[in-house]
Each structure stands twice: as structure tokens, then as C-alpha cells.
Amino acid sequence: METALQGIEHAYERSADGLLMTVGYSPAYFGRFEQSLPENVDLPMPKALAPFEDPKLDTPDTVVHLASDHSQVVLGAEEALKGNKDTLNGVDQPDATLTDAFEIADRRTGFVGKGLPAENDDVEGVPSDEIPEDSPLYMGFKSGFKNNQASEDRVSIQRGPFADGTTQHISHITLNLNQWYNQDSRYQRVAKMFCPHHAAEEAVEGTGNNLNTDTEMDKCKHAKDAAREEGVIGHSQKMSRVREDDKPIILRRDFDSTDGGQAGLHFLALQRQISDFVKTREAMNGTDLAEQSAVGQRNNNGILQYMNVTNRGNYLLPPRSLRALPPANPPSTKEENNAAA
Ligand code: HEM
Structure with missing residues (x-):
């Protein structure tokens, strides 16, 4: 597996212009081992996270996430990992393939970036000609501003054999944009995505181009007050309740998708422990605010x-x-053994 992964890494530089890749393992994979994961690794089986949802709970052994600014790079890397390419970007590929070790259970695709949602508006759930031409995401706003994201340090596991690793939550979400664009006004969309203050003050221009590194959530009322006084609460307004040191505790890497012929998104988030994601998602439910x-x-x-x-x-x-078929509880690193001694 390591040889196969190195094959595609040798073909492209590690950047958005080349190829970016992560490899993750599920609780089902680690369940195959007699030993348990170290106690500081929080990796429960997935479950429904809202009273009104009934998701399929995914249990593949492994997820390989390939990303690039160029679609032909991810498509080429995928073929090479399956053993269908002798050379990739002019670089000889090894005989080893990922499919020597795995069967492919599922394949998910998507995109994020200025203009891509408007170009992909011919699927279910999208009102024709409503997606702003310059929007990077279907819902019409930019996302992932620098100061609205956790740092890589905040999401890294700090000690034990998996130190410097992280956890990943991947959900698939279908979107109903007919009501979003046809029945809701711009005011309602800004109020529901950001907060009522931003809507009243017209603080968000276009897709949010005027917002530089953060969405100025400090200008919004506390979610509890907005819920009582305005009868509507914004997504970001609710989410900012789980900030630590004025930053969220999850690092979002979500992207839109037309998988299944339906407008949707793959919500991929990195966090030190899955409970950080669960806490963030509970804030999004806002059950306390609705009550x-x-x-x-x-x-x-x-x-x-x-x-x-x-x-x-x-x-x-x-x-x-440890990215190629790790055991559940590998020996600790040399540094840690030395420190313990
Ligand atoms: C349809 C799906 C979603 C869309 C279109 C969306 C969009 C957005 C937008 C536009 C923002 C404000 C700008 C920014 O990102 O910096 C935001 C913030 C945020 N969203 Fe979402 N979001 C979605 C789902 C989720 C989910 C499922 C979660 C996690 C449970 C989540 C967590 C967050 C967090 C933590 C913030 C930052 C809050 C802060 O600034 O403290 N979002 N989202």
C-alpha cells in the first residue's frame, strides 16, 4: 500500500496545483485487531447526530481523499492507484496497487470554487439560473474564511503513537435549493446563513467578497437573544458558540457534489477528536434555542x-x-519511550 501511495506522490508535487492526499481508517477497520486504539484516540462508530435525521452509517475500512485544482490530476491518480496506468505525469508507476489490498466500496466526487456550482446546475435540487455565477458553493456564499477555521495544531492528536494524526468526519448532505432561492429573499438567506444583524446591515456583499479573513460574528447578537427577539438564527451565529480562543474547533474541507444526480455536498471535517465534531453539530441543531x-x-x-x-x-x-495499514495500537515513538525513561 505504501508503495502504491508513493507512486502517485512521485508523479505530482504536494500542493493544490499538484496533488493533496489523506488516508483514513474507520472504527470497523480497527475493530479487526485484538488490541484497542490508544485511550487518547476518540474514534467511535458513526451515529445519527440530530433527532430528525436517519443517515446510512458508513463502515468502509479506508477512505483515500484525493484533491487538486486540476480534475485530470485526481482522475489520473485514481487510475494509477487501481493499477490502470504504467506512467503518471511521465513518472513510472510501481506494480503495487491499492486494489491489491482493497476492493472499492464507494467513490465520491465533488468540486469547490468560483463558478463551478453554476456550471453544474443541471441536477435535482437546483433551480435553474439561480446560482450566482461567481459562487464557490451551491448556497451562494463563500465558506472557510481563515479566522473561521481551526488551526492544524488545534486539530492534531497530541501524544501517543498517532500523534500528529487527526480524525475525520465525512457526511453526505443533499440540498434543496428551490426554496432557498425561490421562496427566500436575499435578506432571509443572509440572516439564516450568517445572522439577522448581517442581513439588516447588508454586511455581506455578493458571495461574501467584502469579508476578508473572517465573518465578523462578534457583531451578531448571541444566538439565544436572536432566537427570542428575531425569531430566526444564523448558521454561523449558532456555530460560533463552540469557539475556543475565538476559533472553531473543527477544520472544514467541505465541497459540493452532484453524486446521485442530486445537488449535495460532502461535508468533510478534521478535528482532534470526533467528540469535537459532535459538539459542533449539536450547536448546529440548536435544540436548546428552539425550545x-x-x-x-x-x-x-x-x-x-x-x-x-x-x-x-x-x-x-x-x-x-503509519498511513499504510496501521495496527490499532502501534509501539510508541522513540522520542516518547525516551521521555518516559
Ligand atoms: C449545507 C451545508 C453547509 C453550508 C453551505 C455551510 C456554510 C457555511 C458558511 C457560509 C459559513 C460562514 C463562513 C465561513 O465558513 O467562514 C459557515 C460557518 C461554519 N460552519 Fe457551516 N455550512 C454547512 C454545514 C456545516 C456543518 C454540517 C457544520 C458542522 C457540524 C458546519 C460548521 C461550521 C462552523 C464551525 C463554522 C464557523 C463558525 C465560526 O465562525 O465560529 N457547517 N458555514
Whole structure:
């Protein structure tokens, strides 16, 4: 497996212009070993995370995530990993393939970037000609501003054999954009995505081009007050309740998709422990806010009304030295043994 992975790495530089890759393993994979994962690794089986969802719980052994600014790079790398290419970008490929060790259970695809959602608007769930031409995501706004993301340090496992690794949650969400674009006004869309203050002040221009490194969530009311006083709460407004040191605790890498002939997105998030994701998702449910105000379980409750989670999966992304078929509890590193002595 390591030889196969190195084959595609030798063909492209490690950057968005070349190829970026992660390899993750599920709790089902680690369940094959007699030993348990180290106690500091939080990797439960996936489960439904809202009272109104019934996702399929994914249990493949492994997920390989390939990303690039050039679609032909990910498509080429995929073929090479399956053993269908002798050379990739002019570089000889090894005989070893990923399919020597695995069968392919599922293949998911997607895109993110200016103009791509508008180019891919011929699927179910998208009102024709409504997606802004310059939007990087179907819902019409930019996402992942620098200061609205956790740092890589915040999401890295800190000690034990999997130190410098992380955990990954991957869900698939279908989107209903007909109501979002046809029945809701720009005011409602900004209020539900950001917060009512941003809508009233027209603080978001276009897809959010005027916002530089953060969405100025400090200008929004506390979600509890907005729920009671305005009857509507914003997605980001709810999410900012789980900040630590003024930053979220998950690192989002979500992208849109037309898998299944339906507008959707693969919500991929990295965090030190899966419980950080669960805590963030609970804030998104806003059950406490709905109980104390006119805001519904899904109506006027951020963007919950427009999305449906179809799949959830949890994975451990080991550090690079353990990325090929790691055991559940590998020996600790030399440094740690020395420190313990
Ligand atoms: C349809 C799916 C979603 C869309 C279109 C979406 C969009 C957005 C947008 C536009 C923002 C504000 C700008 C920014 O990202 O910096 C945001 C913030 C955020 N979203 Fe989402 N989101 C989605 C689902 C989720 C999910 C499933 C989670 C996790 C459970 C999540 C977690 C967050 C967090 C943590 C923030 C940052 C909050 C802060 O600034 O403290 N989002 N999202």
C-alpha cells in the first residue's frame, strides 16, 4: 500500500496545483485487531447526530481523499492507484496497487470554487439560473474564511503513537435549493446563513467578497437573544458558540457534489477528536434555542431546513509514518519511550 501511495506522490508535487492526499481508517477497520486504539484516540462508530435525521452509517475500512485544482490530476491518480496506468505525469508507476489490498466500496466526487456550482446546475435540487455565477458553493456564499477555521495544531492528536494524526468526519448532505432561492429573499438567506444583524446591515456583499479573513460574528447578537427577539438564527451565529480562543474547533474541507444526480455536498471535517465534531453539530441543531423561542426544530434555524444528511462516517488519519495499514495500537515513538525513561 505504501508503495502504491508513493507512486502517485512521485508523479505530482504536494500542493493544490499538484496533488493533496489523506488516508483514513474507520472504527470497523480497527475493530479487526485484538488490541484497542490508544485511550487518547476518540474514534467511535458513526451515529445519527440530530433527532430528525436517519443517515446510512458508513463502515468502509479506508477512505483515500484525493484533491487538486486540476480534475485530470485526481482522475489520473485514481487510475494509477487501481493499477490502470504504467506512467503518471511521465513518472513510472510501481506494480503495487491499492486494489491489491482493497476492493472499492464507494467513490465520491465533488468540486469547490468560483463558478463551478453554476456550471453544474443541471441536477435535482437546483433551480435553474439561480446560482450566482461567481459562487464557490451551491448556497451562494463563500465558506472557510481563515479566522473561521481551526488551526492544524488545534486539530492534531497530541501524544501517543498517532500523534500528529487527526480524525475525520465525512457526511453526505443533499440540498434543496428551490426554496432557498425561490421562496427566500436575499435578506432571509443572509440572516439564516450568517445572522439577522448581517442581513439588516447588508454586511455581506455578493458571495461574501467584502469579508476578508473572517465573518465578523462578534457583531451578531448571541444566538439565544436572536432566537427570542428575531425569531430566526444564523448558521454561523449558532456555530460560533463552540469557539475556543475565538476559533472553531473543527477544520472544514467541505465541497459540493452532484453524486446521485442530486445537488449535495460532502461535508468533510478534521478535528482532534470526533467528540469535537459532535459538539459542533449539536450547536448546529440548536435544540436548546428552539425550545426557548419561536424558532422551529428546522425552520428559521440556520440552514437546517434546506439540507438532509444521507451518510455519516468517522475515520482516523494516522501520521504519515503509519498511513499504510496501521495496527490499532502501534509501539510508541522513540522520542516518547525516551521521555518516559
Ligand atoms: C449545507 C451545508 C453547509 C453550508 C453551505 C455551510 C456554510 C457555511 C458558511 C457560509 C459559513 C460562514 C463562513 C465561513 O465558513 O467562514 C459557515 C460557518 C461554519 N460552519 Fe457551516 N455550512 C454547512 C454545514 C456545516 C456543518 C454540517 C457544520 C458542522 C457540524 C458546519 C460548521 C461550521 C462552523 C464551525 C463554522 C464557523 C463558525 C465560526 O465562525 O465560529 N457547517 N458555514
